[in-house]
Amino acid sequence: MSSNSILVTGASGQLGQLVLDHLQRLAPEAAIAGLVRKEEDAAALRARGVEPRIGDYTDPASLRSAMAGVHKVLLISSSAVGQRVAQHQNVIDAARDAGVGLIAYTSILRADSSPMILAQEHKETEAALRSSGLPVTLLRNGWYTENLLGALDSDLKLGQHFGAAGDGRFTTATRNDYAEAAAVALLSDDAAGKVYELAGQPAFTLSEFAETLSAEAGSEVAYVDMPQEAFAQALVAAGLPEGFAGVLADSDAQAAKGALETDSTDLETLIGRPATPLKDAVRAALAAR
Numbered sequence: 001m002s003s004n005s006i007l008v009t010g011a012s013g014q015l016g017q018l019v020l021d022h023l024q025r026l027a028p029e030a031a032i033a034g035l036v037r038k039e040e041d042a043a044a045l046r047a048r049g050v051e052p053r054i055g056d057y058t059d060p061a062s063l064r065s066a067m068a069g070v071h072k073v074l075l076i077s078s079s080a081v082g083q084r085v086a087q088h089q090n091v092i093d094a095a096r097d098a099g100v101g102l103i104a105y106t107s108i109l110r111a112d113s114s115p116m117i118l119a120q121e122h123k124e125t126e127a128a129l130r131s132s133g134l135p136v137t138l139l140r141n142g143w144y145t146e147n148l149l150g151a152l153d154s155d156l157k158l159g160q161h162f163g164a165a166g167d168g169r170f171t172t173a174t175r176n177d178y179a180e181a182a183a184v185a186l187l188s189d190d191a192a193g194k195v196y197e198l199a200g201q202p203a204f205t206l207s208e209f210a211e212t213l214s215a216e217a218g219s220e221v222a223y224v225d226m227p228q229e230a231f232a233q234a235l236v237a238a239g240l241p242e243g244f245a246g247v248l249a250d251s252d253a254q255a256a257k258g259a260l261e262t263d264s265t266d267l268e269t270l271i272g273r274p275a276t277p278l279k280d281a282v283r284a285a286l287a288a289r
């Protein structure tokens with residue numbers, strides 16, 4: 001693999017696959033590798049022209065092998081909420097030991113000051129990145145629009161979208177928008193040291209989300225605001241594990257106070273176009289049902 005290679009972790013995941021799409025589109029000649037845990041995922045990468053590297057965030061030796069010859073790493077935050085700091089530290093240590101030239105990390109909006117429970121592990125990971133001495137790019141992703149579309153079927157069935165964010169405003173973008181931003185940052189020569197607050201404009205409330213959904217679906221969906229605890233219980237009743245339901249209800253409660261809103265235009269600047277409008281993302285999700 002060339003010394004100018006890029007390794008994307010989480011390469012079997014939804015965001016990782018989209019980052020690979022954009023890297024291959026934007027830099028067809030680039031040497032691109034993906035970190036995966038399973039042989040079948042390695043085969044899928046090979047089939048699309050991406051070099052697989054097998055590694056697990058919990059296995060430092062595997063990560064050290066996976067980093068061989070890599071110039072830039074995109075660390076896509078782990079999905080193992082609660083275990084992420086130790087896992088990410090393993091990736092950072094392996095990158096430092098391999099002497100990579102840059103590590104980019106998918107963090108969360110205003111990770112350093114966000115009151116959201118979800119932000120704590122990102123804040124600690126950002127501190128670990130700073131301590132590593134490596135050149136770092138922070139891709140502080142805002143809320144995924146897809147988070148709001150996860151309950152589409154029940155929203156339409158019940159004519160109600162539940163949340164606990166009151167009149168709090170969200171500046172969301174789609175996974176694909178964030179993936180493109182990550183690819184552009186990885187391919188740029190001056191991303192080291194940059195902190196990007198990534199989000200789509202304009203901001204909207206969950207009532208406005210429900211209005212957009214109603215208009216696109218052609219059937220009325222009302223936003224039903226709930227107290228944080230009741231919303232957490234509703235998420236458990238809908239099948240989410242209790243811990244994660246609590247974390248999501250906290251995210252909504254903090255969003256009520258502005259934690260998921262920003263006026264940053266970093267995303268649009270990076271990708272050279274506005275983020276996917278809410279109504280377009282809603283329309284696409286409806287069409288995909």
Ligand SMILES: NC(=O)c1ccc[n+]([C@@H]2O[C@H](COP(=O)([O-])OP(=O)(O)OC[C@H]3O[C@@H](n4cnc5c(N)ncnc54)[C@H](OP(=O)(O)O)[C@@H]3O)[C@@H](O)[C@H]2O)c1
Pocket residue numbers: 009010011012013014015016036037038055056057058076077078079080087106108141142143144147175
């Ligand atoms: N800002 C937001 O609104 C928002 C929303 C959703 C997610 N996120 C964050 O963004 C990340 C990416 O999102 P996504 O939608 O792509 O999630 P996803 O589809 O669940 O992908 C997670 C990826 O992480 C990999 N992974 C998990 N544990 C690992 C381990 N121990 N070692 C190596 N790889 C491991 C998974 O590999 P396997 O396929 O082997 O499991 C998968 O490739 C999430 O993990 C989460 O931290 C943010």
